[in-house]
Amino acid sequence: MSVLKSFDNWKHFLGNRVNAAENHGMSEEKIANLAYEIGDFLANKIDPENKEERVLKDLWDAGDEQEQKTIAKLMVKMASKS
Template structure:
């Protein structure tokens, strides 16, 4: 996936998807749940393409489910509120 090659591009991609979901009326809780599902998929099925993704995968893999959900929520906040 080309968007994974650069972490800033990945954050911009996520930012656009979060904005799109909010525009369609999805609330932050549902967006965070989707982010959790995406994070789990990426950690299990996609090889990290840069050092940031390696770090996120390592953190994800050592976290329990509750911590992973917190990480997913933080990613949503990072790409939306942190811009």
């Protein structure tokens, strides 16, 4: 099963990656920048597979670059807690 099929699986997957990056000394800013790049890729190249991803894509598409960076930071924060 793809991690994108289930939003809970996606949060868990992302949380594991965020924790690994932090454990390897990656700064919060660098993690947020990578999250923005991944979010931009997903929004432009991948069709959402569930309702949560659809909402995130709609928010991403509605936002300007600064708002998209905020969404990415919030996703990192949410994933870190899952």
